[in-house]
Amino acid sequence: MTHAALAAEASTVPDERFLIARAQQGDRDAARSLYDAHSRRVHRLVFRLCGDEEMARDLTQDTFIRVFDKLSSFRGESAFATWVHRIAVTVTLNGLRKERRLKRGADDLDVANDLPAPSNNVDPDLRARLRAAIEALPPGSRASVILHDIEGYTHAEIGEMLGIAEGTSKARLFDARSRLRKALAAYANRGE
Amino acid sequence: MTEERLNELLDDARRTWPLPPEPDYQAMWGRIERESFGARRPDVGAARTPSWRTFSLGLAAALMMGIGLGRFTMNQAAPAPTVVTQGVPTDTATPASNAYDKVASELLGRTVVLLTSLPSEARNSSGERFSNQATELLTSTRLLLDSPAASDPRFKDLLEDLELVLAQIAMLQSGRSRQEIDLITDALEERDVVPRIQSAVARLARGD
Numbered sequence: 001m002t003h004a005a006l007a008a009e010a011s012t013v014p015d016e017r018f019l020i021a022r023a024q025q026g027d028r029d030a031a032r033s034l035y036d037a038h039s040r041r042v043h044r045l046v047f048r049l050c051g052d053e054e055m056a057r058d059l060t061q062d063t064f065i066r067v068f069d070k071l072s073s074f075r076g077e078s079a080f081a082t083w084v085h086r087i088a089v090t091v092t093l094n095g096l097r098k099e100r101r102l103k104r105g106a107d108d109l110d111v112a113n114d115l116p117a118p119s120n121n122v123d124p125d126l127r128a129r130l131r132a133a134i135e136a137l138p139p140g141s142r143a144s145v146i147l148h149d150i151e152g153y154t155h156a157e158i159g160e161m162l163g164i165a166e167g168t169s170k171a172r173l174f175d176a177r178s179r180l181r182k183a184l185a186a187y188a189n190r191g192e
Numbered sequence: 193m194t195e196e197r198l199n200e201l202l203d204d205a206r207r208t209w210p211l212p213p214e215p216d217y218q219a220m221w222g223r224i225e226r227e228s229f230g231a232r233r234p235d236v237g238a239a240r241t242p243s244w245r246t247f248s249l250g251l252a253a254a255l256m257m258g259i260g261l262g263r264f265t266m267n268q269a270a271p272a273p274t275v276v277t278q279g280v281p282t283d284t285a286t287p288a289s290n291a292y293d294k295v296a297s298e299l300l301g302r303t304v305v306l307l308t309s310l311p312s313e314a315r316n317s318s319g320e321r322f323s324n325q326a327t328e329l330l331t332s333t334r335l336l337l338d339s340p341a342a343s344d345p346r347f348k349d350l351l352e353d354l355e356l357v358l359a360q361i362a363m364l365q366s367g368r369s370r371q372e373i374d375l376i377t378d379a380l381e382e383r384d385v386v387p388r389i390q391s392a393v394a395r396l397a398r399g400d
Contacts, residue, residue: 021301053212057220065227130202145202152206177195180193180198181193
């Protein structure tokens with residue numbers, strides 16, 4: 001069965017258990033279907049966490065290699081997407097710590113030129129500075145901000161992804177937001 | 193900076209944070225497949241012996257799952273069949289029936305996966321894993337045989353067929369020989385498992 005056929009079949013089944021069961025038995029077409037279903041969201045998440053195209057591609061691949069390596073241990077206690085995203089976050093944070101390739105400073109200001117259409121009341125320079133400030137946060141705090149405030153995950157989901165308590169996620173976000181307010185204090189009134 | 197202003201900035205960031213350029217997902221899959229599954233197979237269809245048994249068994253069982261369970265659910269909803277309730281009050285028949293449906297659906301689905309992958313993959317995979325899966329499915333099958341679900345004779349026949357096959361697979365050991373696998377697949381033929389399932393599917397489709 002081709003991965004397209006598997007994906008079509010999976011779409012007629014209420015969930016992904018069929019594909020997961022096949023992939024757990026080494027069916028690479030089923031694995032490909034799972035990859036097709038989740039790779040875009042994972043890649044976007046990884047890119048937002050690491051801020052680097054090449055690194056995002058590598059870490060997305062690393063994520064799925066880890067996913068299929070660990071798939072036999074997936075028991076369905078959580079949603080498959082949550083489980084995959086947790087691996088993606090772990091792989092990315094480890095990659096960031098290992099490579100120390102957080103983008104900072106002037107590089108980020110250059111990115112401002114590539115921003116999509118600006119919203120009504122935010123100065124482009126302030127927007128770039130916010131992004132730089134987020135990327136300058138420690139990896140754990142940065143992940144909390146990206147996951148909660150940018151990607152829209154709940155604290156419960158973030159806790160599951162990062163392997164921390166929900167309260168810890170809230171505390172991290174509070175701390176990260178305090179740092180952001182300090183970092184942007186000098187520019188508080190711009191664009192208002 | 194106030195919390196409100198920061199929220200405003202973060203709302204803006206949510207909308208304007210750059211999306212990554214679309215990567216070449218096909219090329220990315222190449223590395224994932226290589227590292228996760230080894231070299232790309234040359235041609236699965238040509239490499240494997242065409243297996244009408246696995247194909248027809250999977251198809252029949254999938255049909256069985258859809259049609260049989262649909263009719264089974266209808267039969268359960270019909271009034272006054274002789275049902276062994278095992279302590280389940282009659283006024284909870286619908287929730288109980290739904291619960292059995294769910295268990296049966298999961299059982300058949302997992303059994304299809306196991307049976308269809310057995311001939312082609314059992315020689316290359318852990319026999320212990322197959323054995324453990326079959327043991328687990330066998331337990332569920334026997335529980336269903338002792339449940340009100342087995343009050344439908346056609347469904348009971350199917351469960352008994354599955355019990356025999358799963359019992360054989362459960363006895364698979366590591367280091368099994370080709371003969372062991374062939375014995376099981378031959379047993380599927382000797383017991384006419386596939387034609388009987390197909391007949392059952394046809395009977396159910398006719399509403400006999």
